[in-house]
Amino acid sequence: MDFFKLIDQLSEVDADVMGRFDSRRAVFSSLGTAAKRTALAATPLFLGAIFQKAYAGTTSTPVEVLQYALTLELFEQDFYAKVKASSQYAGASATDKAAIDQIKGHEDAHVALLRGAITGLGGTPVAAAPFKAAVFATLTTFNGPVYGTSQLGIAQLLEDTGVRAYKGRAGELLGTALLTTALQIHSVEARHASKIRQMRGQKPWVNPGDDAVLHPTYTSGVTGPTSTTTPFGYGIPAYTTASPTENNTTQSGVAITTALGATYTTADAAASFDEYLQAAEVLDASRAGGLVGA
Amino acid sequence: MPDTPRPIGSDAPQLAQPRYTPIKRRSFFMYAGATAGATALVLAGCSKDSDTTPASTNTTISLGTGDVGVLNYAYALEQLEAAFYAQVKGLTSTPLSPAEVTYFTQVAAHEAIHRDFLRAAINRDAPGKLLQDLTPNFSGIDFTKRTMAAGDSKLGILDAAKAFEDLGVAAYNGAGKLIKSPAYLVIAGQIVSVEARHAAYVRNLITPGSFAADDQVDATTGLDKALTPSTVIAIMGAFITQKLDASTVGH
Numbered sequence: 001m002d003f004f005k006l007i008d009q010l011s012e013v014d015a016d017v018m019g020r021f022d023s024r025r026a027v028f029s030s031l032g033t034a035a036k037r038t039a040l041a042a043t044p045l046f047l048g049a050i051f052q053k054a055y056a057g058t059t060s061t062p063v064e065v066l067q068y069a070l071t072l073e074l075f076e077q078d079f080y081a082k083v084k085a086s087s088q089y090a091g092a093s094a095t096d097k098a099a100i101d102q103i104k105g106h107e108d109a110h111v112a113l114l115r116g117a118i119t120g121l122g123g124t125p126v127a128a129a130p131f132k133a134a135v136f137a138t139l140t141t142f143n144g145p146v147y148g149t150s151q152l153g154i155a156q157l158l159e160d161t162g163v164r165a166y167k168g169r170a171g172e173l174l175g176t177a178l179l180t181t182a183l184q185i186h187s188v189e190a191r192h193a194s195k196i197r198q199m200r201g202q203k204p205w206v207n208p209g210d211d212a213v214l215h216p217t218y219t220s221g222v223t224g225p226t227s228t229t230t231p232f233g234y235g236i237p238a239y240t241t242a243s244p245t246e247n248n249t250t251q252s253g254v255a256i257t258t259a260l261g262a263t264y265t266t267a268d269a270a271a272s273f274d275e276y277l278q279a280a281e282v283l284d285a286s287r288a289g290g291l292v293g294a
Numbered sequence: 295m296p297d298t299p300r301p302i303g304s305d306a307p308q309l310a311q312p313r314y315t316p317i318k319r320r321s322f323f324m325y326a327g328a329t330a331g332a333t334a335l336v337l338a339g340c341s342k343d344s345d346t347t348p349a350s351t352n353t354t355i356s357l358g359t360g361d362v363g364v365l366n367y368a369y370a371l372e373q374l375e376a377a378f379y380a381q382v383k384g385l386t387s388t389p390l391s392p393a394e395v396t397y398f399t400q401v402a403a404h405e406a407i408h409r410d411f412l413r414a415a416i417n418r419d420a421p422g423k424l425l426q427d428l429t430p431n432f433s434g435i436d437f438t439k440r441t442m443a444a445g446d447s448k449l450g451i452l453d454a455a456k457a458f459e460d461l462g463v464a465a466y467n468g469a470g471k472l473i474k475s476p477a478y479l480v481i482a483g484q485i486v487s488v489e490a491r492h493a494a495y496v497r498n499l500i501t502p503g504s505f506a507a508d509d510q511v512d513a514t515t516g517l518d519k520a521l522t523p524s525t526v527i528a529i530m531g532a533f534i535t536q537k538l539d540a541s542t543v544g545h
């Protein structure tokens with residue numbers, strides 16, 4: 001275990017990592033001594049104590065939030081890896097391939113970043129969250145007219161879900177630099193969602209005219225298990241009530257279409273705010289959870 | 295104008311060793327990113343009109359403190375975006391295609407909704423603290439041009455839209471950690487992803503496939519940009535008549 005590598009990895013997601021040590025001088029002067037005693041410096045418990053102390057109070061379970069994010073990214077990464085290995089992708093235009101390659105590259109980067117951060121916090125990163133091969137086999141077109149049998153149609157669901165999923169847990173990282181990193185990933189997912197939608201001839205933003213508008217990702221209404229443990233081995237917040245649907249036109253108690261002094265259409269009102277999803281909803285069988293597996 | 299680079303711990307000089315250059319590098323990218331993201335807007339601000347800027351008052355308007363400050367900061371951004379798209383939408387002669395006009399009209403509605411929603415929320419939650427109406431200064435934008443050509447001193451419509459949307463994304467990303475109320479954080483998150491959708495759309499219009507290009511999303515980390523309020527306000531300064539002070543936002 002390389003302490004300096006850990007700091008390096010953490011600094012990639014948390015620029016304030018050095019500031020988190022309540023006394024940098026104390027920690028590092030003691031480490032300087034300890035580093036000479038390689039046995040102590042190489043003890044994971046010793047490092048874990050430093051990091052847990054550094055992050056204590058910022059959030060109750062930063063590792064669990066990061067594990068959740070990693071799960072989503074692994075899932076997307078595997079999906080795009082399967083796309084890239086498919087004959088449908090091989091037959092796509094160079095422009096479309098380039099877009100998929102760029103998106104896949106970002107998912108790869110997110111996976112590496114989150115793995116490093118989780119390791120740095122003393123956790124063991126989630127190993128895998130594969131997209132079900134049997135379901136993938138039903139995606140017979142690259143960009144066909146039916147979203148449910150098209151690779152890009154499912155990509156749109158995954159990206160829009162990712163955008164909603166990050167919002168659902170942002171509050172647990174309140175006031176931390178980890179939040180900034182999560183937001184920086186979140187907006188990239190939104191760019192991806194916009195691009196995939198454009199490739200499909202859909203509007204770049206969520207709207208009632210989407211061909212997939214009746215999919216559970218957009219309509220909400222979770223009926224599945226509400227356990228606070230996941231198949232991935234980490235905990236998630238308890239499910240409360242169904243999150244707002246994507247065609248929601250009331251934000252923070254304000255009726256967007258009528259209460260703002262100007263008249264706005266329901267489509268514009270719905271599209272101007274993306275909604276959030278709780279972890280229990282995202283991992284439910286009706287959504288992404290139902291697509292994870294061997 | 296650029297943000298001050300994060301000090302690497304002046305109380306621990308032993309840290310300034312080669313082993314810690316990754317942290318320095320990260321700070322550098324935040325710094326460099328701010329500069330790169332600002333380029334287009336600074337360019338606009340440097341048009342020849344800047345010598346003859348209408349006499350602006352020397353009074354600086356504070357955005358306020360705490361969460362209200364963050365909301366006013368967002369309100370300032372949305373005022374600017376809404377005013378820009380309203381002007382685009384109102385053009386009697388436009389260089390945009392009919393399809394582009396259709397989508398820009400929707401974007402104009404989204405931004406107007408963001409502006410009006412924030413105004414309503416601030417008036418409800420913090421009566422008397424609402425930032426005043428800002429006066430846009432779009433003298434650095436040529437509304438007859440779709441994009442700027444070589445030799446042009448002003449931004450085209452798409453250039454300006456891209457700059458505003460990317461700036462908005464970076465602004466919300468950077469402001470998130472300043473927010474103390476989870477409810478406001480969720481609202482900010484709900485807005486920023488829509489700005490990112492806009493940004494990806496406009497970028498693709500200018501350069502197909504540039505929705506999340508390496509100049510905006512770091513290819514190594516896969517992270518979008520995040521800027522501090524002071525940096526963003528400094529960039530915005532070229533486009534509004536009033537002088538804003540973001541130094542207390544979130545504090």
